[in-house]
Amino acid sequence: MPLVHERIDVTIEDHIAQIKFARPEKMNALDAKMFEAIAMVGELLEADSSIRAVVVSGSGGNFCSGLDKSNFEGLLQQKGVSVDGGEKPTRLAERTHGIANLVQHVVWMWRELPVPVIAAIDGVALGGGLQICLGADIRVAAPDSRFSILEMKWGIIPDMSSSQIMRHLIRDDVIRELTYTARLFSAEEAKQWGFITHISDDPLKHALTLAENIVDKNPDAIRAAKRVIEQSYHQTPAQGLLAESVEQDKIMGTANQIEAVMAALQKRKPQFSN
Template identity: 30%
Template sequence: MAQEQRYGEFVVVRKEGHVAEFVLDRPKAMNAVSLDMARSVAAACTALGEDPDVRVTVLTSSNDRAFCVGADLKERNSFSDADMLRQRPVSRGCYAGVMELPMPAIAAVHGFALGGGFELALACDLIVGDATTVVGLPEVSVGVIPGGGGTQLLPRRVGAARAAELVFTARRVEADEALALGLVDQLAEDARTGALELAGRIAANSPVGLRAAKRAMRLGHGLDLRAGLEVEDAAWKTIAFSADRAEGVAAFNEKRRPEWPGE
């Protein structure tokens, strides 16, 4: 039976088994990220990061037209310069929370994921879309830049030149092109269903192994090969003598499903 926890007014986390569904729940505003919503996202990420039972997190939306349309520009329209500076740490904490989740994270992008909404998806390890998916970073069209990690995460995903074209033109990209460009990793009949199915397959694996593998890939990205291999070796040493490794080897030899201690 699923367990449900609300964080502030705009985020709900539902846990079933070892998968946590992280629901962006501001449907009337198409999940536009206000200050209150940013705080809710950060708080939920902190709680998930401290939960050893969660092996995979799936970001979804309660709105049937959008994953998230980005920053709440109506709210920001009333901000003074001082307000803009004060909100910046709150905004950064929201996106950093998703990026720093220690377990694999999957974004289920149904409908629009624009600006900061697409940056929330980019902060995840994998992105699942469907035929309704539309993504983009349109910030330069309103006089700002992608400030939730987009200028750094997008080039790492699709390469510098492709990212430059997408950011500089501010254009929207629909599902088939998004898949071809690598802006999403797979298209399902329904993004949420596909993402939860993928999460279930991932969650069958060792939680210790999953977290160590994610840490090695994240920390090693951008390093030269020699330095990256040292990061990998350090991660290997954290799990080589774990109870999960012992159980995994025993289960393989005994031809049974492993029962992961998670230690």
């Protein structure tokens, strides 16, 4: 999967795609080129059926510090913000990527990817950076990492899909307090409230270990499980129960499902097909 872009490094090995934001001098802040790069990566990941897990991290000791402050020059001049690199500001209400605009897409796309996504968080995950890591299925953070729903500091609201993700993870009053105050919070608080899954001294190593565990499972069942979980948030009980059965009917008796059983019985590493 070739990708040449100055903002993101991509490596693929043993069915795991490692995505690393590569703007360390700006704490991996989000500018037009970064938005473009993340969207491009999403398209390439979705098209590569050999990938079974994705690990997202930042370079230079930080995950992502949020929107590049240079983007606010347009706001101060009452011109709006361009997120696509063009001279004219983009109307955010315009749907350009399915149900989303571009800035929402770079978060929501991790939920729409067919395989599990794990975020490994060092340093800061602020504003848009926090929203991006919330798009992951699993989030592992360093003990000294810091977080913030930062947008209110700049007089705006969080608008990169977090309203549709946080409500399934975090208590309503906690969301409201952190949104209204824009205050920093710690990894311990983030774990307590549901923003992150694990705290680890080496988040990237921890994330890769989780990814390796996922890769050893039936990839068809992993993809089906992600579909069922994602759909469940928007279904009635009857719809959810039916979705489970439909997916299971598709899996049972297939080559990869049989291989999972045989590998478990024979106590060996499974050999799945893509």
